[in-house]
Amino acid sequence: MDARKVLNDRYEASxxxxxxIKIEPFDSVxxxxxxxxxxxxxxxxxxHIRKNRGISYNCLDKKGRIVRKFLAFWxxxxxxxxxxxxDKFTVALLELFKLYxxxxxxxxxxxxxxxxxxxxxxxx
Amino acid sequence: xxxYQVLTTxxxxxxxxxxxxxxxxxxxxxxxxMNTYAEHxxxxxxxxxxxxxxxxxxxxxxxxxxxxHLSTGTDLNRKIKxxxxxxxxxxxxxxxxxxxxxxxxxxxxxxxKGRGEVQSLSDTFEGVLCVSDYNRKDLQELGYTCPMxxxxxxxxxxxxxxxxxxxxxxxxxxxxxxxxxxxxxxPNKKQEDLLSMMSAYKKMYGDGIRLFIVGNPKGLxxxxxxxxxxxxxxxxxxxxxxxxxxxxxxxxxxKIADAFVCxxxxxxxxxxxxxxxYFGDPILAAxxxxxxxxxxxxxxxxxxxxxxxxxxxxxxxxxxxxxxxxVIEGQNKRLEDFSYEKVSALFLEELEKFIRGEAV
Numbered sequence: 001m002d003a004r005k006v007l008n009d010r011y012e013a014s015x016x017x018x019x020x021i022k023i024e025p026f027d028s029v030x031x032x033x034x035x036x037x038x039x040x041x042x043x044x045x046x047x048h049i050r051k052n053r054g055i056s057y058n059c060l061d062k063k064g065r066i067v068r069k070f071l072a073f074w075x076x077x078x079x080x081x082x083x084x085x086x087d088k089f090t091v092a093l094l095e096l097f098k099l100y101x102x103x104x105x106x107x108x109x110x111x112x113x114x115x116x117x118x119x120x121x122x123x124x
Numbered sequence: 125x126x127x128y129q130v131l132t133t134x135x136x137x138x139x140x141x142x143x144x145x146x147x148x149x150x151x152x153x154x155x156x157x158m159n160t161y162a163e164h165x166x167x168x169x170x171x172x173x174x175x176x177x178x179x180x181x182x183x184x185x186x187x188x189x190x191x192x193h194l195s196t197g198t199d200l201n202r203k204i205k206x207x208x209x210x211x212x213x214x215x216x217x218x219x220x221x222x223x224x225x226x227x228x229x230x231x232x233x234x235x236x237k238g239r240g241e242v243q244s245l246s247d248t249f250e251g252v253l254c255v256s257d258y259n260r261k262d263l264q265e266l267g268y269t270c271p272m273x274x275x276x277x278x279x280x281x282x283x284x285x286x287x288x289x290x291x292x293x294x295x296x297x298x299x300x301x302x303x304x305x306x307x308x309x310x311p312n313k314k315q316e317d318l319l320s321m322m323s324a325y326k327k328m329y330g331d332g333i334r335l336f337i338v339g340n341p342k343g344l345x346x347x348x349x350x351x352x353x354x355x356x357x358x359x360x361x362x363x364x365x366x367x368x369x370x371x372x373x374x375x376x377x378x379k380i381a382d383a384f385v386c387x388x389x390x391x392x393x394x395x396x397x398x399x400x401x402y403f404g405d406p407i408l409a410a411x412x413x414x415x416x417x418x419x420x421x422x423x424x425x426x427x428x429x430x431x432x433x434x435x436x437x438x439x440x441x442x443x444x445x446x447x448x449x450x451v452i453e454g455q456n457k458r459l460e461d462f463s464y465e466k467v468s469a470l471f472l473e474e475l476e477k478f479i480r481g482e483a484v
Contacts, residue, residue: 001446001447001450003424003447003450003451003454004421004424004425006447006450007424007437007440007441007447010440011433011436011437014436015433018328018432018436019327019328021324021327021328021432023320023323023324023327023358023431024323024354024357024358025320026316026319026320026350026354028357029350029353029354029357030350
């Protein structure tokens with residue numbers, strides 16, 4: 001017996017007799033951004049970085065490279081969901097990310113000014 | 125020449141880890157002395173002889189062989205590129221990130237990173253063993269041109285002879301038909317489509333069946349929560365979310381199943397389908413990804429977008445004894461293709477070819 005064919009034929013023959021039913025779509029249930037899954041995983045990730053790369057959270061690369069890499073990697077996909085993140089840990093990480101970006105911009109300006117001063121001094 | 129098996133995570137009970145452990149056992153039994161190295165090892169597996177932390181992996185010589193299992197995004201994918209030795213990839217596929225975007229940034233990012241890494245490794249491997257033809261096509265699309273062969277996951281069926289949880293068997297042996305799906309709770313598994321099928325079934329045929337969604341929701345709790353809210357919305361009282369369960373419990377759920385239903389949209393292979401075949405559960409499955417390959421013409425196929433049709437097919441499969449027998453007979457025949465003897469012989473043959481420098 002070709003079970004697939006038998007069943008398919010049976011379905012085609014019965015289709016019009018089946019009751020007209022409506023089923024609520026899955027989309028009618030809102031997505032909830034609670035802290036359970038994502039934040040737990042982020043904490044796990046920080047612990048993983050601490051443990052496996054031998055760095056302490058308070059003793060990062062001076063330019064914050066590790067933190068930046070970590071945040072860009074793990075948090076970027078959630079940026080669109082930031083309004084739904086109310087966990088203090090994640091909010092603090094995002095704030096830190098922002099500060100590192102600001103500090104990087106400041107460093108760049110300082111470096112440019114220092115280079116400009118050096119050039120002016122050499123020309124004087 | 126030495127053989128080293130490497131993977132990122134060796135966890136308890138997942139298909140990739142089980143495959144790696146089965147390969148190590150097979151190779152050691154056949155005189156190849158080899159160890160398995162992983163970045164993360166479940167504490168229940170650390171005592172297994174030959175399982176070691178990745179830091180213990182020695183420098184590989186040019187003629188050494190690394191068997192690398194790839195199934196997710198990890199920094200290890202980049203690191204192995206600069207490691208020595210000849211590399212043989214076992215590709216288990218990586219779930220497209222779109223499935224996780226709503227529920228877990230971490231999972232989405234890992235999958236996205238993983239797919240990028242698979243692509244960047246296209247010139248790293250001398251050969252690839254894909255666990256399904258679907259995976260082979262996936263690699264071809266990602267630019268792989270090296271020799272590739274199909275080698276299904278190695279399943280030690282002896283494990284399924286262990287004692288199932290009798291309490292579960294007794295509890296649900298009450299005349300109600302049991303429909304089972306076993307897999308982790310994840311959006312690509314489309315457990316919501318099992319629920320909409322159950323809702324259609326209830327409206328069409330009444331309450332005579334019960335659905336067991338067997339699987340661990342860890343890391344995807346938001347999706348799990350949404351599924352449970354959906355079951356409430358559909359007023360389904362006959363759905364059991366088991367959460368993470370013991371191996372004995374999983375065996376029991378397969379034993380009590382009158383049908384196994386799978387609505388997964390993405391599977392690189394689908395070990396639970398083979399397990400359902402082993403336990404003689406007739407299968408109804410959505411025809412997605414590697415599922416049709418794994419079923420190989422057996423079982424019954426459906427689609428995700430028509431719960432009414434799925435409910436109809438399920439009802440026929442549950443109550444038409446002749447049809448059930450025919451489906452189970454087809455599955456038994458297909459199961460022979462995945463026998464431990466057959467797959468292990470295939471693996472050894474492909475490995476020998478690789479060692480000799482011939483295309484896998």
